[in-house]
Amino acid sequence: MKHLILTAVLVSGLTFLAASSASAQQDSLKRKKYDINYGLGVTIGEKRDSTGKIDQSKGRFVGGITFTRLDIGFSRLIDNGSFSLSPTNDFLDYKGAKTSTVSFDVLQFGYRFNSNFKIYVAGGFDWTMIRLKKNITIQSNTPDLSYVNEPIIFSKNRFSNSYVHIPLNFELRTNENRRGNRFYVVFGPEIGFLLNGKVKQISDERGKQKFKDDYNFAPFRYGGTFRIGYNSLALFAKYYASDMFDTTAQKGLKNMAFGITLGLN
Template identity: 45%
Template sequence: MRPRITLVFAAVLCLGLQFSQAQIKISKEAKTDSTERKVRAEIDINVGKDDKDDEKKITYPRTFGGITFSRVDWGFSRLVDNGSFTLSEGNKNLDYKKASNFGFDVAQFGVRFSDVFKVYASAGFEWNYLRLENDILLLKDVTPLEFADLDPNSKYKKNVFTSTYLRLPLSFELRSHKLNNGKRLKFAFGAMTGVLLKGTQRLKSEEFGKQKYKDTYNLATFQYGGFARIGYDNFGLFTKYYINDMFEKSPAQEGVRNLTFGLTLGF
């Protein structure tokens, strides 16, 4: 009897393990599908009349618009000083270790003229970050822009200068016909303007901890320039160049402009 009981027990155990493994596999697949749906939603959320291709019969031209969370740009920035990536002697206080750019759109309205071409205006926010090389403080309520040296006895771990703008781009977008997998290639270009919301300098040191200062710092009240995006499905690359000076009423900073480039999600 005992050998039979042992064989039955072994068989039940094997079946149980196989069933358990099947459950784990199904659970993982379901979790993966859920994660993929969530990621796609996070980079392309729209509330309003959307620009989708799932209609049985599509007529052109057609309008679309509403609340959105799309065209999320994240990349690098470079200051261009009168055509050079090297800052002049008068702008050495703006030397930086790293510079980055982040932005996204929150509203849009446009017209699709055909399956491959549309025009739309949008609104969103944009931040440009300069991690300054030197231990300097940008002075508030001073025109033109002036700097002061920070306490040399304090060890500053962080010195970041940030500009925040409301961005207002006008886009012209071309896309290919659907590929075999249903995806498309896309190319967009246009003009972009921005309205200054604030300038911020954040400091961090062992002696004083975190410090935060807000002012316009003579940043351009309005910025304007051009941009281009190229991508596949929801992902792409972008570049933006602002053709006006980064600062205003500051002769020493004349000709200092901003170039950005990086990745776009929700394109």
Template identity: 50%
Template sequence: MKRLIFTILVCVAASNVFAQTTPTDSTKTVITKDSVNIKKGVHIKLGFGGDVASVNVNDTAYHASKAPGFSFGVTFSRIDLGFATLIDNGSFTLSPKNDFLSYRQWKTSNFGFDLVQFGYRFNSSFKIYVSGGFDWTNIRLRKDITIQRNAPVLTYTEDDIHYSKNKFASCYLRIPLSFYYRSHEDDNGNCFRLVAGPEIGILLNGRVKQISEENGKQKFDDDYHFTRLRAGGFVRMGYGIMGIYAKYYATDMFENSPEQKGLRNFSFGLTFGF
């Protein structure tokens, strides 16, 4: 997971560097988004995935004109990297019955991204779209316990060995409905963006991953009573390709496990690639 996150961040940073390439000579040659050199005095229009960019090379700026219409395609965007927090019936402190899930806050993470989207653009500032991707929550447990597989309710055993890493994780297929607003671009082609809407998630799998001197690395897969269909809401805002996000799920984290009723998930952090 760490290698995957590092690779993604490097790719995002590299794409940002290339996207911000600007001309440096006195003839004011314009370098367009597809790296085509245009001679002075020429006026052209270029299309990018349904968007039309109008370029007048008498100056060094281009002005984007977003045409209304539907769009569909493969994407790699809305990359969320942040922290996950458990909320126990409105409290950030776990109740005694959920204390076995005590976790290390700075090592409990949320990571996700979108891979496909379909939407409709109303104008240059507003569009709506539904997308699909993946979302992981990794809880770094403090205690030396093992969450049990195939149990009638969420349960655990206390172990006599110490785990240097004890992760309790879930993976969901995420399907958000996004309402997207963007301001006018500045001279560098950047703008403020605000995205918000509801999101549903379909459970793909749960996992316990442990590392100890006695047993080495171990992985155990099960649904672990994670809610199979969760629902919540999100908000993202930022400038350029980077911003912040927050997500809250109104459904409980676990199902068919009465002791965990009211235990929910809140995530927040950085987001890349609006």
């Protein structure tokens, strides 16, 4: 997880440096009544009037490359409506404080109707990392979600997945206050496509080991996201209505996440 956060921060930093070097182009575009918002990415679509102020009187399409909406938080498994795992799924028992989620967007395209309402589709990446309690190894290349008990103690036993996610967001925001900040509410459905699954283990006997497979994670998932925030900081909650695994034994096992969002542009 630390490497993912560092990567996201590094990419955002490089984008900011690139934005600084492009200030001359930005001034030129403003004179043409169009604005490029660099920040953490490049967003085109803001239209300006003859005085240089953003024209909010008409709707407009907006979109571009963005590294905002970095979500960092915790994940929880829900077994047929319960936060307690059933005997069938007890092998997935996890350490709640170390079971986490990280996601961020890289693209967004949408339509801003006015200063307070926007609809947009985004695209990015999402990771769920389950820190298993038990000394087991989830098996790869099996038709079901199976495991073996290990005679050793793992200092880390992480079971994770990664998805490409595509959320459709409805954004409501207040008018700017005297400091130029706003309150936001963002909500909408989201779909995802599996990239891969991974098991990472660390032990004294075997050292560091990594195994990749789809591990019967659902190849397609769907759910919804809700955010509420102020300026560039928000709280988020995600719930995936689809099953977490594409196996009969894990039917009804779902995933949710919650945490903080950095950046709401």
